[in-house]
Amino acid sequence: xxxxxxxxxxxxxxxxxxxxxxxxxxxxxxxxxxxxxxxxxxxxxxxxxxxxxxxxxxxxxxxxxxxxxxxxxxxxxxxxxxxxxxxxxxxxxxxxxxxxxxxxxxxxxxxxxxxxxxxxxxxxxxxxxxxxxxxxxxxxxxxxxxxxxxxxxxxxxxxxxxxxxxxxxxxxxxxxxxxxxxxxxxxxxxxxxxxxxxxxxxxxxxxxxxxxxxxxxxxxxxxxxxxxxxxxxxxxxxxxxxxxxxxxxxxxxxxxxxxxxxxxxxxxxxxxxxxxxxxxxxxxxxxxxxxxxxxxxxxxxxxxxxxxxxxxxxxxxxxxxxxxxxxxxxxxxxxxxxxxxxxx
Numbered sequence: 024x025x026x027x028x029x030x031x032x033x034x035x036x037x038x039x040x041x042x043x044x045x046x047x048x049x050x051x052x053x054x055x056x057x058x059x060x061x062x063x064x065x066x067x068x069x070x071x072x073x074x075x076x077x078x079x080x081x082x083x084x085x086x087x088x089x090x091x092x093x094x095x096x097x098x099x100x101x102x103x104x105x106x107x108x109x110x111x112x113x114x115x116x117x118x119x120x121x122x123x124x125x126x127x128x129x130x131x132x133x134x135x136x137x138x139x140x141x142x143x144x145x146x147x148x149x150x151x152x153x154x155x156x157x158x159x160x161x162x163x164x165x166x167x168x169x170x171x172x173x174x175x176x177x178x179x180x181x182x183x184x185x186x187x188x189x190x191x192x193x194x195x196x197x198x199x200x201x202x203x204x205x206x207x208x209x210x211x212x213x214x215x216x217x218x219x220x221x222x223x224x225x226x227x228x229x230x231x232x233x234x235x236x237x238x239x240x241x242x243x244x245x246x247x248x249x250x251x252x253x254x255x256x257x258x259x260x261x262x263x264x265x266x267x268x269x270x271x272x273x274x275x276x277x278x279x280x281x282x283x284x285x286x287x288x289x290x291x292x293x294x295x296x297x298x299x300x301x302x303x304x305x306x307x308x309x310x311x312x313x314x315x316x317x318x319x320x321x322x323x324x325x326x327x328x329x330x331x332x333x334x335x336x337x338x339x340x341x342x343x344x345x346x347x348x349x350x351x352x353x354x355x356x357x358x359x360x361x362x363x364x365x366x367x
Contacts, residue, residue, distance in 0.1 A: 034138045037130045039097035042139075044088035050076045052101045053093070056124055063125040064167045065347060068281060075280040078252045083243050084110025092139055094132055102127040105136040109147035110244075112237055115362060116353070117144035117159045133173050137161070141177075145356065156359035162351040171350070179352035183231065184328040186335070188343040189285065192315045192322060196342075199305035199312070201263075205270060205297075207309060210260030212250070219262070220245045222269040226292025231327055233364040249274060249289065261309055263293075263302050270297035273306040275314065279323055286314035288324040291334075298332070307341050331367050 036042065045053070054073050061069035070076065080087045085108065094103030105121030108114075119140040123133045144159045151157060161179055163170035190196075201207070210219060220242050227233055236244070250257075256277055263271040271293035279287040288310055293303045314322050323346065326334050 034131065034135045036094065036132065036135050040102065040130075040132070041095045042092055043095075045080065045091035045093055046087065047077065047080065049087075049093060049101070050080065053104055056101045056104055057122050059124055059126075060122040061164075065164050070280050071283055072278070072280050074253050078248065079106075081251075082110070082247055083240075090143065092136060094136065096124075096127060100124070103132040103136050105140045107140045107143040109144060109150075111234060112240055113151045113155060113234075113362075114144075114147040115151060115155050115157055115234065116232070117147060119144065119159055119161045121161075128169065133170075134177070137173065137177055141354075141356075148357070154359050156355065156361045157357040158353045158355045160351055160353045162349055165348040165350055171352075174352045177354070179354045181350055182353045183351045185349045185351070186326050186328050186345050187323055187347040187349070188326060188338050189321055189323040189346040190311065190341065190343045192286075192311060192320045195315055196308055196311040199308040200301060201305050202297075202300040202302055204265055205300070205302060205305075206264050207306075208262050208264055210257050210262055210274075212257045215262070216246060216250070217242060218269055219260070219272060219274075222262075222272050222294055223274075223290055223292055225294050226272070229295070229331060229364060229367055231329065231331055231364055231366075234362055259310075259313065261306060261313075263297075263306055265297065270294055271302045271306050273310045275310050277314070277317060277319070282323075284319070284321060286310075286317070286319035286322040288322065291324065303334075303337050304341060307337070311341075331364075 050073050053076055054070060057070050058068040061067065079085065090108070091104070091106045093101055096102040101124070103121070103123045105119065108118040119137065121133065121136050121140065141159060148157060161174055223245065224241060228235070259275040259277060261273045261275070262269050272290065273288060274290040276287040276289055279285040288307070291303060291306060311322055324338065326338060328335065328348070
């Protein structure tokens with residue numbers, strides 16, 4: 024089985040290995056593969072809920088049969104996986120994410136899959152204005168030395184890191200202190216979706232890597248990923264209100280995808296006019312308090328390690344500590360004008 028790119032010599036799978044696109048019946052086997060790999064690298068599962076995989080495979084703009092490749096060993100075991108995300112508009116930074124079963128490392132499967140993924144990502148070039156920079160991105164946990172070596176061998180360079188932060192909730196967390204004029208209320212799924220999406224989009228518009236999406240496209244993607252999964256609980260979405268305006272949001276889940284015992288703050292943001300008033304810390308403490316009330320004794324979230332708006336300092340001030348680091352790499356395929364946010 025071979026694949027080739029015009030600028031690269033042919034890359035082959037080992038004899039007897041096969042490759043195809045994904046179907047929904049592959050979710051369980053993919054979950055097992057991901058966790059076999061993660062246990063060999065970070066010594067814990069990276070996904071414990073198959074809902075996370077199904078939600079991704081059903082997301083707007085992703086076609087598992089075309090955008091995912093699965094490699095199978097001669098005995099039928101899933102040995103490798105890669106997915107290619109080009110559903111942004113414009114898709115200037117396709118995201119390539121893959122795993123190789125540790126039992127089949129060293130056979131060239133990772134090189135094969137990443138080569139295929141680059142070729143797949145390049146099919147998006149005709150949807151991108153010719154003056155824009157095009158650079159696919161990959162990433163992995165900091166401990167994944169073999170993945171890093173592969174990325175660097177194939178021309179990727181480290182550009183950014185992110186952290187998973189956690190806090191122990193052995194006792195009730197401090198009560199939130201609200202800025203004058205700010206009131207907390209719960210999300211109303213019948214009326215608030217669009218307003219919350221706008222608040223999230225504005226809150227993250229000055230974060231590294233942000234690319235403005237067409238409104239309807241961004242709203243559809245937000246609704247799918249944030250509310251369209253089995254187990255969505257709107258009573259864990261908290262809105263900090265200034266009159267009729269959303270000043271900030273904390274959108275939580277009762278469990279992290281990698282550990283059902285950990286409550287998860289999926290999105291925490293404050294719109295720029297309301298920053299530096301303690302709203303982010305108050306939302307975070309309220310979220311911790313509610314997760315604690317529901318029996319969670321640990322909470323987590325993800326953050327850009329060099330966050331441009333000071334979020335990392337906020338989380339450390341709230342008592343959170345680094346649990347795991349994730350490194351992101353990039354390969355420039357076509358130079359041009361960079362449209363993602365790089366600095367303030």
